[in-house]
Amino acid sequence: MHETIIVGGGLAGSLTAIYLARRGYDVRVLEKRSDPLRSPSPAHERTSSRAIGVSMNVRGMKAVLRAGIPAQELARCGEPITGMAFCVGGKYKIRKLTPLEDLSPLSLNRLAFQQLLNQHAALLGVKFHFDCKCINVDLEKKSVLVQEGDGGFRHHRGDLIIGADGAHSAVRQSMQSGLRRFEFKQTFFRHGYKTLVLPNAAELGYRKDFLYFFGMDSKGLFAGRAATIPDGSISFAICLPYQGALSLATQDGATLRAFFNHYFGGLPPGRRQEMLDQFVTQPSNDLVNVRASTFHHRGNALLLGDAAHATAPFLGQGMNMALEDASVFATLLDQHAHDLDTVLPEFTRQRKVQADAMQDMSIANYEVLSHPSVIFFLRAQYARYMHKKFPSLYPPDMAEKLYFDSVPYDELRRLQRKQNVWYRLGRMN
Numbered sequence: 001m002h003e004t005i006i007v008g009g010g011l012a013g014s015l016t017a018i019y020l021a022r023r024g025y026d027v028r029v030l031e032k033r034s035d036p037l038r039s040p041s042p043a044h045e046r047t048s049s050r051a052i053g054v055s056m057n058v059r060g061m062k063a064v065l066r067a068g069i070p071a072q073e074l075a076r077c078g079e080p081i082t083g084m085a086f087c088v089g090g091k092y093k094i095r096k097l098t099p100l101e102d103l104s105p106l107s108l109n110r111l112a113f114q115q116l117l118n119q120h121a122a123l124l125g126v127k128f129h130f131d132c133k134c135i136n137v138d139l140e141k142k143s144v145l146v147q148e149g150d151g152g153f154r155h156h157r158g159d160l161i162i163g164a165d166g167a168h169s170a171v172r173q174s175m176q177s178g179l180r181r182f183e184f185k186q187t188f189f190r191h192g193y194k195t196l197v198l199p200n201a202a203e204l205g206y207r208k209d210f211l212y213f214f215g216m217d218s219k220g221l222f223a224g225r226a227a228t229i230p231d232g233s234i235s236f237a238i239c240l241p242y243q244g245a246l247s248l249a250t251q252d253g254a255t256l257r258a259f260f261n262h263y264f265g266g267l268p269p270g271r272r273q274e275m276l277d278q279f280v281t282q283p284s285n286d287l288v289n290v291r292a293s294t295f296h297h298r299g300n301a302l303l304l305g306d307a308a309h310a311t312a313p314f315l316g317q318g319m320n321m322a323l324e325d326a327s328v329f330a331t332l333l334d335q336h337a338h339d340l341d342t343v344l345p346e347f348t349r350q351r352k353v354q355a356d357a358m359q360d361m362s363i364a365n366y367e368v369l370s371h372p373s374v375i376f377f378l379r380a381q382y383a384r385y386m387h388k389k390f391p392s393l394y395p396p397d398m399a400e401k402l403y404f405d406s407v408p409y410d411e412l413r414r415l416q417r418k419q420n421v422w423y424r425l426g427r428m429n
């Protein structure tokens with residue numbers, strides 16, 4: 001069977017490794033970070049960008065279960081989600097979610113999930129090389145140049161190179177510089193983000209079965225989201241512009257105090273101070289949208305997950321789509337007798353249209369969540385009412401479809417457009 005090199009041992013890379021190892025592939029994963037099973041200090045991990053709770057919806061869960069990971073083990077990595085809470089003017093507007101399929105989405109501890117994937121991959125014989133950074137890829141020779149932890153360089157060769165190395169993918173960069181007519185667009189959002197973590201979420205009134213959103217009343221200045229993580233903490237992604245009086249660069253105590261008092265005024269003063277202290281010391285991270293014209297090069301190399309289609313996290317789909325990529329790739333291998341020259345172009349054909357739709361919806365949602373919009377809540381209520389009254393005519397609530405269903409993204413985008421037309425018609429009348 002094909003010898004496969006996966007660059008990037010994050011969520012998409014590790015799940016793909018499991019799918020391939022189950023099909024008898026010889027899989028090597030090259031990961032620039034250290035081994036998550038020999039985790040760094042919990043204090044570091046709690047406030048790193050990897051600590052962010054991510055929401056796994058039915059789409060992502062199905063992809064994980066199809067890879068043979070038992071449901072009980074997955075469930076131990078998170079908490080079921082039953083609703084969303086939007087903080088407006090210091091008060092929460094709650095939107096309960098009603099399951100459409102048997103599976104409940106999870107508010108996931110990313111590190112615990114990564115560890116679960118790595119354990120299963122290792123049991124199946126996947127070889128992980130940690131502290132191993134991809135520097136360059138020769139797409140014709142199918143060879144990856146890496147720098148190892150001791151500073152030395154080494155080549156890894158295989159029959160197939162998979163780039164699962166995230167938004168700033170080195171494999172994709174090799175495609176950009178090495179392939180003719182490879183189109184690529186990278187755009188940064190107005191906001192970047194910092195991760196802040198507060199312990200004892202329950203004491204602060206945060207529910208572990210809710211996702212929290214902040215900043216809809218900030219006139220587009222601030223967008224935040226938060227979810228509890230299984231150690232009982234709550235992790236906030238605080239999204240602000242990169243520059244300006246109030247921005248990720250702000251260090252001025254008075255400005256930051258006013259910000260935390262305004263948007264987190266319900267928290268005890270000591271906890272707001274804790275957030276402020278973390279804000280000053282934590283590094284900021286970028287939010288980027290990446291579009292590539294193709295996800296493959298002949299039968300030699302494939303991009304999946306954020307390497308192919310990174311976007312803003314405000315629809316909560318990046319990881320879910322990345323996991324689904326792994327599952328779709330495995331299905332295509334089975335359908336086409338592992339003929340890579342057929343499977344890889346087919347992967348681009350099927351997934352590019354889905355990635356574009358998912359990104360369009362994420363960007364639209366980012367605009368909604370980072371701008372004031374009482375209408376947002378009215379529209380959601382209206383959509384539910386209309387769908388209940390005229391189920392065959394009026395499309396269902398999008399949030400429920402996204403969280404509890406795994407219909408293709410381009411179909412969801414069509415539904416969303418249909419709803420928008422209905423909504424505009426309603427306003428005209």
Ligand SMILES: Cc1cc2nc3c(=O)[nH]c(=O)nc-3n(C[C@H](O)[C@H](O)[C@H](O)COP(=O)(O)OP(=O)(O)OC[C@H]3O[C@@H](n4cnc5c(N)ncnc54)[C@H](O)[C@@H]3O)c2cc1C
Binds near residue numbers: 133
């Ligand atoms: C604040 C925030 C909140 C989010 N919330 C959600 C959510 O609720 N739901 C959801 O579905 N998605 C969410 N996302 C998106 C989600 O995190 C990503 O879509 C997902 O992590 C993509 O997985 P991946 O494996 O493709 O990439 P990554 O998770 O980025 O993994 C890439 C891996 O490659 C490694 N790597 C990178 N470069 C190299 C190199 N040169 N050599 C070797 N290794 C390399 C990295 O160390 C990493 O381990 C969120 C993102 C952010 C920023």
